[in-house]
Amino acid sequence: MLEEKLRQLGQDHIVKLLETGAGFVSRSEIEKDLKEVNIPLIRDLMEGRHLYQEPALVQVKPAPVVPASFSTSPEAGPYRAHGEDLLRKGKVAALVVAGGQGSRLGIDAPKGVVGVTPVTGKSLFQLHAEKVLALSRKYGRAVPLFVMTSRVNDADTRDFFARHAFFGLDPQDVFFFVQGMLPSITLDGRFVLSHHGGLFMNPDGHGGTLAALRKNGCLDIMRARGIEEIFYFQVDNPLVSICDPLFIGLHNLQGAKMSSKVVRKTSFDEKVGIIAEVDGKTRVVEYSDMSDDMRYALDAEGRMLYWAGNSAIHMIRRDFVESLTSSAMRLPFHRAEKNIPALDSAGNPVEIRGIKFETFIFDALPMAEKSVTLEVIREHEFAPVKNMTGEDSLETSRTLQSELHKSWLKDLGVEVSDRSLIEISPLAALEKDDLASRVKSLPAKIEKDMYIQ
Ligand code: UTP
Numbered sequence: 116m117l118e119e120k121l122r123q124l125g126q127d128h129i130v131k132l133l134e135t136g137a138g139f140v141s142r143s144e145i146e147k148d149l150k151e152v153n154i155p156l157i158r159d160l161m162e163g164r165h166l167y168q169e170p171a172l173v174q175v176k177p178a179p180v181v182p183a184s185f186s187t188s189p190e191a192g193p194y195r196a197h198g199e200d201l202l203r204k205g206k207v208a209a210l211v212v213a214g215g216q217g218s219r220l221g222i223d224a225p226k227g228v229v230g231v232t233p234v235t236g237k238s239l240f241q242l243h244a245e246k247v248l249a250l251s252r253k254y255g256r257a258v259p260l261f262v263m264t265s266r267v268n269d270a271d272t273r274d275f276f277a278r279h280a281f282f283g284l285d286p287q288d289v290f291f292f293v294q295g296m297l298p299s300i301t302l303d304g305r306f307v308l309s310h311h312g313g314l315f316m317n318p319d320g321h322g323g324t325l326a327a328l329r330k331n332g333c334l335d336i337m338r339a340r341g342i343e344e345i346f347y348f349q350v351d352n353p354l355v356s357i358c359d360p361l362f363i364g365l366h367n368l369q370g371a372k373m374s375s376k377v378v379r380k381t382s383f384d385e386k387v388g389i390i391a392e393v394d395g396k397t398r399v400v401e402y403s404d405m406s407d408d409m410r411y412a413l414d415a416e417g418r419m420l421y422w423a424g425n426s427a428i429h430m431i432r433r434d435f436v437e438s439l440t441s442s443a444m445r446l447p448f449h450r451a452e453k454n455i456p457a458l459d460s461a462g463n464p465v466e467i468r469g470i471k472f473e474t475f476i477f478d479a480l481p482m483a484e485k486s487v488t489l490e491v492i493r494e495h496e497f498a499p500v501k502n503m504t505g506e507d508s509l510e511t512s513r514t515l516q517s518e519l520h521k522s523w524l525k526d527l528g529v530e531v532s533d534r535s536l537i538e539i540s541p542l543a544a545l546e547k548d549d550l551a552s553r554v555k556s557l558p559a560k561i562e563k564d565m566y567i568q
Contacts, residue, residue, distance in 0.1 A: 117146055124158060126306050128460065129314075139462035144313030152297065160297075160448055160472050161304050167447035167478070169404045170393050178392045180377060180423055183490040186361055197368050198360030202254040206343045208433075209247050209258055209357050212476075213240075213272060213350035214265035214294045214318045218453070219502050225268035227350045228275050231500055231509060233517040234538035234566040239350055239500070240275060244282035244289075246357045246541040253545065257288045258358060259340065261333055265294050265318035292331035294323040299455055299469045307469055308458040315455055315469070321349070321427075322446040322474025329440040337433050343367075345436070347429040347476065353516055354498040355428060356491075356546070365487050366430040372483035374430040375399075377423040378493035383411050387424040388477065390488050397486040399425050399477040423488065425477060426497050430487075439479060446474035495519060520567075523547040530560040537561070540568040 118130050132140045159165050185191055201207050217226040227243075230236035237245075244260065251257045264272045273291055276282070281289055296316040298306050307315035319326075324347070328334050337345070344367060348355045356362075359376075366374035375397075377390050388399040400409075405421070412420040455469035480486055491497070498515035501507040513536075520537040526547060531537060544550040544567075557567070 117142065117149070120149060120154060121145075121306075124154065124161070124306075125304065129306055129308070132308075132460070137462060139312060139458055140308065141312030144311055148296075148298065148313040148316055151295065153295075157298065161300065165445055165448050167449045170398065170400070172393060172400065172404070172406065172409060174394045175400070175409070176392050177420060178390045178397045178423065178486075178488050180390075181365060181487065181489045183492050185489075186491075191361055194364035194368055195361045196364070198358075198362065198364030199254065201344060201363055201367060202250065202258065202358060202360060203256055205256040205258075205341055207258060207346060207358055207363055208261055208337055208340075208342045208344070209243075209250075209346050209348070210261040210263065210324070211243055211348055211350050212263045212321045212324055214263050214268065214323070215321070215350075216265075216267065216317065217351075220500070221503065225264070225272045225275070225350075226500070227272060229500065229509070231353050231512055231516075232538050233513040233536040234564050238275075239353060240272075241279065241282050242353050242541065243348075243350070243355075243357065244276075244284050246355075246545060248283045249541045249545050250358050251284075251288075253549075257285065259288045259290065259337075259342065260284065261290045261292065261328075261345075263294055263321075263324055263327060264291055266296055266316070267318070269293050290333060290336060292327055292333050294327040295319040295330075297472050299453075299471045301467060301469050302452070307455055307467065308460075310456065310458065310464065315457055317471040317473070320449070320473025321476045322478060324476055325436055325440050325446070325479065328436055334433065334437055334440070343433055345431045345433060347431055349427045349499070351500045352427070352497060353500070353512060354496050354519065356496050362428075362430060362489055365489060369485065369487050371430070371485045371487045372432050372435040373480055374487040374489065375477070375480065376426045376428040376489050376491050376496065378426045378491060378497045380419065380422050380424040381493075383419060385424065389421045390423045390425055390480075391421060393481070396481040397483070397488065398481040399475075423490065426491070427477075428496070429476065431479075435479075435483060439482060444482070446476075446478045448472045448474055523550055524557070524561065527551060527554045528559075529554065529557055532560075532562045535561055536564040538566045540566070543567050 213227045227240035247260045298314045309315040346358045386402045388401045414420045451471045457467045459465045498512040500512045517536045520539045
């Protein structure tokens with residue numbers, strides 16, 4: 116019975132509204148909201164259990180990192196070849212997490228539909244799908260694409276792919292799966308009424324990927340298809356090098372369970388988590404958990420000691436996800452205080468401060484016995500779109516994409532005007548070397564914006 120469930124959770128204010136028959140509260144919506152929710156877990160979270168505890172940063176040092184320079188050394192060859200071999204054998208899946216609410220961007224649509232490329236304005240989903248298609252062509256084997264959505268954007272995401280004929284991918288190779296939701300609460304622990312008449316819910320964080328893979332049968336699909344490795348990335352980074360063979364090879368040959376790509380922090384104060392070794396385990400230390408001593412620490416040469424910023428790109432073994440999700444293991448929940456659009460007790464729209472509970476994928480890192488951390492050049496692989504303007508925005512991301520593609524052309528001897536915007540389709544080249552064979556067909560000098568397809 117709904118009322119009983121609500122009372123057990125201390126939500127008498129909602130029961131009262133239901134009893135008074137307030138028109139802005141919908142019984143069926145609230146029932147729908149709570150249907151999928153793990154009630155004992157909610158109670159635990161509200162009583163302070165399963166919450167993330169800041170690690171004691173006593174035994175802490177930088178994690179060993181494979182430097183970016185490794186990628187051009189002869190030693191990288193066998194690892195890259197191994198990664199390519201796994202791709203050719205169909206053992207790698209790409210997984211994009213796209214279930215977030217994208218609140219900073221402030222659009223009423225899935226973030227993946229936002230047009231981000233500098234010349235043609237291709238959406239993030241199109242760009243990622245074309246990279247996966249190009250990979251499948253390059254290695255002669257389909258790379259399945261798993262797309263994590265949440266209740267808020269699942270239908271729109273599926274619809275977007277369907278309307279665009281899956282951007283050339285075979286629909287049989289694309290798997291949408293929905294992550295879990297949790298009710299957000301007020302600072303004093305009350306559920307929040309939402310505009311749709313139900314409760315304000317939030318997706319359970321990108322850490323929800325693990326449980327959602329199991330719950331939606333994706334691990335079974337992967338096992339049946341012979342997938343051993345998962346390339347995990349976030350929807351909002353157009354520069355991600357999906358299924359980079361070197362990263363796959365390093366991670367797999369070294370027997371790692373979960374690995375990460377890192378980028379050099381731009382400044383001591385850049386608000387990004389870093390990868391460190393804490394108590395002998397590799398983990399992400401969030402910016403807010405770092406003491407000033409740690410944040411500003413220098414190495415023997417006077418450079419930033421904790422520079423290895425988490426780029427949220429990981430390799431994860433399928434059997435690692437299986438073992439994590441078959442036990443009672445739970446990723447810890449982080450409490451994030453955010454502004455939430457709500458209804459007050461009279462049904463008026465208000466914005467309140469509330470708490471969202473979320474898990475983070477990187478909290479699985481210390482559970483991996485072995486982990487590889489690979490540095491990549493930031494400008495080559497990291498240009499997230501978090502905001503419309505300013506830092507990590509559509510503007511900065513478009514510029515970074517264009518600059519990277521311009522640098523490919525310049526390295527191949529093409530003269531490009533500083534004012535031109537350049538966009539190279541993943542179907543034309545996934546990396547600079549793929550472009551070499553095309554260079555003869557390009558003009559020697561480019562003075563206008565140009566899309567190379
Ligand atoms: P962010 O933490 O940047 O969140 O997610 P967001 O929802 O995109 O944006 P804000 O914070 O509300 O402005 C990083 C990545 O993790 C995914 C997002 O879709 C994005 O790809 N994510 C986040 C999920 O898939 N599920 C979640 O519950 C949270």
